[in-house]
Amino acid sequence: MVNKFTAVDIFSGAGGMSIGAVMAGITPVLAVEFDEHAAATYKANHPHTNVLAKDIKGVEPLKHVEKHPFLLFGGPPCQGFSVANTKTRNLDNPNNWMFREYCRFVEDLKPDWFVFENVVGFKSFDKGRFAVEVEKELKSLGYKTNSSVLNAADFGVPQYRNRFFIIGHRKEKGGIKFDFDSLEKKPKVTVGEALKDLPSLKNGDKIKEAAYKRVKQVHPYVKLIRRTSKKALQNHVTHSRPHIVERYEAIKQGENWEAAKKRGLLETYSSTKHTHSGIYKRLKEDEPAVTIANYRKSMLIHPHEHRGLSLREAARLQSFPDDFIFKGPLSFQQQQVGNAVPPLLSKVIFEKIIQLSSANVG
Template sequence: MKEANKKNIGIDLFAGAGGLSLGAEMAGISMRYAVESDTHAAASYRKNFKEATVFCEDIRKLSTDGLKSEPVFIIMGGPPCQGFSLSNTKTRDMSNPNNRMFEEFVRFVHDIDPTWFVFENVYGLTKFKNGDENIQNHIEKRFRAIGYEVNSKILYASDYGVPQRRNRLFIVGNKNGIKFEFPDKFDYLVSVDEAIGDLPVLCNGETLMEGKYTISFEQATPYAQLMRKKSKAPTQNIVSRNRDYVIERYKYIGEGENWSSIPDHLMGNYADKKRCHSGIYKRLIGSKPSVVISNYRKSMLIHPHQDRGLSVREAARLQSFPDHFIFEGPVSYVQQQIGNAVPPLLAKAVMEKILSYK
């Protein structure tokens, strides 16, 4: 650990595989503790943050007493967000226990009293109400009540060097009375081809745990060079196997197109083709940032130039996880970890701005 970083102690709640933590470490924050109840995500976190202590348990049962051994600079985290997602039409109310997990985040901030906090969540939270009160406003008032100056904003990952059009709500607070300003947008976008164009050519269902880059480091794009900086070879080049009729459908879909380009005679198992979500069977556009990488296997996101789904490493690249970052668990759990993560480069931009106030 660098001497300059010793006072920048961080705690990650609802940490997942560690997207927020990785961005924080890139900026100069030392992650000391993480809380994550999913065993596979917690294993990924332990694999990549060897100096951090990981509590793999229900946060509601975890006391904050053991996390107060030294002053904490920042607490970060994204409480479970499925209940706030605009795609969730069944439990977008406070009867969903996941929608109350922000209470645990507030508890940790109140008890541990960090200098800063970063609360991250889906855009849908801005539209969510509990009775007549907007839940975002309620959360911000809770933080102000315990002594924090608060500011919030919807940030787009593609504005901060991430090759993906993903928007997330960030609520940032500090107890020093600082009126936090969010980082300025970058003056460039990173495309899908720039992000993954040097990764191995793969087939449907292929598993290549260690592959070879298709071009040299010097020939790679600046983004690919950033991803390859600490890696000699791309790992976890794993493509889920789709059935032959699914691959046949892919052949009819051009870049930027979706299921609507598939001939009707190949969609016989769909009762009503017109009711398909626009994000299903979406082929990425090589020259533009990706659409949102959520559960990319279930939505059947298609490689821009190959008739197959995305590999684990390609999806990780589109989320801005570097190639040395290893995910643990069965492939379906790994895919979900990637889809749930905060893009590290987006987190890095926010954390660097916070550190600029020191």
């Protein structure tokens, strides 16, 4: 039987949202991603999806997929939404053509639903006026819309991560207003619970596969993420120089670069005036992680070991299944993890969309 819940994933990255879609029972039939490494990752994990590794400006969607898919989702990159770019921060700014491409896909394909996602800062640009303008434009394409900020930690992801969403349902299909408050929240999952069974590693380790640690009780989150995996894959840790490892050793759980500075270990920094609080942050084992963004550059530190996070650990904290394989050079793989929407967060949204659609038909 053909799955009636088909989806198109644009600006797909490695495919975090698509993993959530598949978990919810939705089949991605087309993905568009400009970065060749992220597109290769997507294809490796979604072998039956048509993946276009090209500039979206040159893609005519109706040449690749039938009109009226169930769902279109994605998050346009936001170079033109820069906070510093106060005078040109509007929909006519040429830098914002990515958003225009999203609208073009909605207009051409006329999906039953669309999910637009972006960084949480998107909502606050220009005192919120910009997000309102974006939603108004999407609404004008024939959709009933609603928007909100969701924190992944509220939905079973072991990470505090806010994302901004606009969700629309086609008025011709009934124009359902997505109720964000109806999403069922789940108990918090901590870093310690999420990583407990992953192998101990050293600074600079590049271990393709390793046995899981034996633990007395496997946490439900770990069971969900491990699926049928027998070993932990891609246990790759960036090699940090000795003076950086020395900084790691000075920082306790929950502390950041300031702890290293107090011990005189940041002499190479000309100034720490604008240093972000997430730099050299050692994760606390009894809480969800801080946001996993560019975790290599921000030097996020393992709760117990004096090293950065491994690729698999970061993927775990983003709720990627353990059998998900990343492609490309390590730095690109790390960025793919950091850029992704957590699959479990998107799963919750997509399950609610299916529920609303089924009730609407009934």
